[in-house]
Amino acid sequence: MSAIQRPLDLKTVLLATGVILTLAMGVRHGFGFWMQPISQANGWSRETYSLAMALQNLLWGAFGPFAGMVADRWGTSRVVIVGAFAYMAGLVWMATVSQPALFIIGSGIFIGLGLACTAFGAVSGIIGRAAPPEKRSWAFGISGAASSFGQFLLMPIEQTLITHVGWQSALYLLASVVVFLMVPMAFRLREPAVHKAGGHQQSIREAFGEAVGNRSFLLLVAGYFVCGFQLVFIGVHMPAYLADKGIADPKVAVTALALIGLFNIFGSYWAGQLGGRLPKRYLLSFIYFSRAAVIALFLVLPLSPLTVYLFAAAMGVLWLSTVPLTNGIIAGVFGLSHMSMLAGVVFFSHQIGSFLGVWLGGYVFDLRGSYDLVWAISIGLGVLAGLANLPIDERALARPRLQAA
Amino acid sequence: MKPRWRRMLWWSLAALVLALAFAAYFQPAFMFDMATRIAMCF
Secondary structure: OOOOOOOOOHHHHHHHHHHHHHHHHHHHHOHHHHHHHHHHHHOOOHHHHHHHHHHHHHHHHHHHHHHHHHHHHHOHHHHHHHHHHHHHHHHHHHHHOOOHHHHHHHHHHHHHHHHHHHOHHHHHHHHHHHOOHHHHHHHHHHHHHHHHHHHHHHHHHHHHHHHHHOHHHHHHHHHHHHHHHHHHHHHOOOOOOHHHOOOOOOOHHHHHHHHHOOHHHHHHHHHHHHHHHHHHHHHHHHHHHHHHOOOOOHHHHHHHHHHHHHHHHHHHHHHHHHHOOOOHHHHHHHHHHHHHHHHHHHHHOOOOHHHHHHHHHHHHHHOOOHHHHHHHHHHHHHOOOOHHHHHHHHHHHHHHHHHHHHHHHHHHHHHHOOOHHHHHHHHHHHHHHHHHHOOOOOOOOOOHHHHHO | OOHHHHHHHHHHHHHHHHHHHHHHOOOHHHHHHHHHHHHOOO
8 A cells, every 4th residue: 555645534534433423333342242142152250241342442542652653653543443353253252162161362452452553542633733823623523423423323223133043143244344444445545645744753652752851742641630530430330320220221321321321422523623723721621520510419419320320421411522622732832743642542542541430439339239320520620620720821832943854 | 495594494404414413422332332432451
């Protein structure tokens, strides 16, 4: 595959990354539906499948900076193609492997790598390079909305597939769709001499060192950790919490899930759009403070289906709205040459937060018989993340030596 | 087609897709699957 000479067209990039993100984020979002049939068919406890999912999420985060590095250096197109085939291999692996250790390691590595190469971190660099500075935040918002749309759309589709064609064939079908849609889209993302874009020649080591030595970057990392902690704790433990409190009607949980998915699309889009007009650090602070306030209100108000729906809609708006703003700040401060790698580094902290959110929720519940402490931690972390984002310096870093080169 | 009408058409199409996806969450089979998942929390 050779590099092309035409400049990047924003519409083409948004359309191609939109399809890739819809599939990448959507397919994995419905993996919970396979827990029961796979565990039953292979005679496993739920722990085996849960561990495989946990490992997938951790490896997604761990592979992220490396996938980003390759995307920045050799082009997003190549990375997405590798990711599409890894994703396909992971889905086929899930359908065929029945040995627990092999299932956990193989699906963790393949799906983790697939996600790292096709989700937001990997494609954020090319979106940033295609969009003019005044439209960059909006473009990140569109991509965030595409990710959210994938999560919203593919859950009922995956459930229908399992019901109608069986869990194994559903995985094979999704594997085919991933490759046949992602690969042609990847060819739309070829760009001229990626590693020279941005006008300066900073090495990967220099870019990484500069970022981790920068206070604003570390504050973004801290904020994203909280984002992962809150979302995955709520996503995983919410049904159990509702049932504990006497709301066991699945219709309430389903409506809440649908509302989170629907409002998430609007939240991501609005965040990106507002990020082009207002300081992104203040918007991020507002999102984290709002999450803390919404969770606190949810706990204080008497629990009913209505409060669950209001909570779900409010959290939906705040769900992935941090993504376009965080990536917008990275692009603005550090430039676009190593954008995907830096987005991957920040996202790794999101995944560690996610892992802790799920694990701590279960651990504390087993220890104390209630989720109260983890809810309190979520509120406290929300306030801390809100405060942490306030002093972020959004100005582009001055690089006198590099600019002169 | 005028750009304004084209934009309205796109927004209407997006709204229709979102409404259909939202409705899909309330299919009996999906609800049953969710109920099973909730029961599995215990």
